[in-house]
Amino acid sequence: MKIDDIVGHNEQIEQMINAYRSDRLAHAYLFYGPDEIGKKTVAKAFAQYVFCENSSGSSGNAGDSCSFCAPCRKIQAGNHPDMLIISPEKSVIKIDMIRDLQRKLQYGKYEAKFKFCIIDETEKLRVEAANALLKTLEEPARDTVIILVTSKINMLLPTIVSRCQKLRFNPLKDADITGELIRRYALGGDEAQVISAFLQGSFAKIEYSDFSKIIQLRRELVKRVKEASLNNLAGIISFSNELSGSDKELLVQTIEIIKTFYRDAAMLQTGLKDDLINKDIVKDIMRISSRLTKDELFEKINIMNQIQSSVMANVNKRLAVESMMIELCT
Ligand SMILES: [Zn+2]
Numbered sequence: 379m380k381i382d383d384i385v386g387h388n389e390q391i392e393q394m395i396n397a398y399r400s401d402r403l404a405h406a407y408l409f410y411g412p413d414e415i416g417k418k419t420v421a422k423a424f425a426q427y428v429f430c431e432n433s434s435g436s437s438g439n440a441g442d443s444c445s446f447c448a449p450c451r452k453i454q455a456g457n458h459p460d461m462l463i464i465s466p467e468k469s470v471i472k473i474d475m476i477r478d479l480q481r482k483l484q485y486g487k488y489e490a491k492f493k494f495c496i497i498d499e500t501e502k503l504r505v506e507a508a509n510a511l512l513k514t515l516e517e518p519a520r521d522t523v524i525i526l527v528t529s530k531i532n533m534l535l536p537t538i539v540s541r542c543q544k545l546r547f548n549p550l551k552d553a554d555i556t557g558e559l560i561r562r563y564a565l566g567g568d569e570a571q572v573i574s575a576f577l578q579g580s581f582a583k584i585e586y587s588d589f590s591k592i593i594q595l596r597r598e599l600v601k602r603v604k605e606a607s608l609n610n611l612a613g614i615i616s617f618s619n620e621l622s623g624s625d626k627e628l629l630v631q632t633i634e635i636i637k638t639f640y641r642d643a644a645m646l647q648t649g650l651k652d653d654l655i656n657k658d659i660v661k662d663i664m665r666i667s668s669r670l671t672k673d674e675l676f677e678k679i680n681i682m683n684q685i686q687s688s689v690m691a692n693v694n695k696r697l698a699v700e701s702m703m704i705e706l707c708t
Pocket residue numbers: 429430431432433443444445446447448449450451
């Protein structure tokens with residue numbers, strides 16, 4: 379990925395590029411901050427920037443990586459010999475994986491200026507593996523940059539943390555996310571704000587899931603909630619059928635969206651109109667709000683939470699969808 383395609387984290391990226399351009403790259407970095415906000419993406423995009431034949435690294439200008447030269451393509455395909463990425467297997471990083479890394483580091487770089495090593499979810503290092511890694515950090519190989527990535531810095535050995543230059547990553551600002559949603563998905567400002575509220579500072583959720591599907595789903599849900607009543611049985615059954623066929627992740631998202639309808643209806647009753655998530659459908663939220671008491675609204679949210687848990691626990695999807703639709707209609 380190019381640096382320009384990263385959403386947010388401008389300060390951190392600038393700091394890395396400045397260090398690189400002034401020949402002050404540290405041997406080891408620790409990228410830490412909440413889950414799924416783009417720490418590893420920044421690490422990879424930075425390596426691509428350094429390796430690229432057409433970025434500032436080779437031509438002296440401040441440009442981004444080109445994404446089409448041979449090194450860029452190798453990084454994108456995950457087969458650049460100077461780019462090593464370690465991720466946990468079955469939730470652990472074993473000592474063998476660190477030993478293997480040490481062997482590869484010994485041989486030095488092949489074709490790039492540096493050898494990059496990214497260790498993802500560093501908190502999952504086993505104790506022996508952490509101790510082995512500590513040795514590598516204490517006696518760094520030449521022209522090697524190791525980037526440790528973690529969302530749980532407190533779980534790392536203090537000796538590892540102290541050997542790294544720390545870079546803190548923060549959740550993305552709503553304005554960053556909203557702007558990007560408008561740019562990528564051509565959403566209106568109101569809808570972009572609604573969707574950004576779901577993302578809670580993480581753009582990765584968009585990159586990992588088919589987000590246009592979720593936008594579409596919400597539009598569909600808004601329509602269905604308007605029609606939802608026991609008088610419209612045919613509509614309800616056909617929607618249930620569609621939803622039962624969708625994957626778990628999408629179903630969990632659906633329930634998440636429905637929960638915000640009830641949450642907003644409760645907000646309206648408290649007079650907190652400015653804090654609504656679904657600002658683009660205030661009239662529909664008002665209708666829900668006038669139909670149910672505050673207690674009933676919270677009870678609905680509770681039930682939705684339970685249905686959501688059962689979906690995540692792989693309970694019969696059709697059953698979950700049916701209970702959800704009954705709740706929507708009553
Ligand atoms: Zn390139």
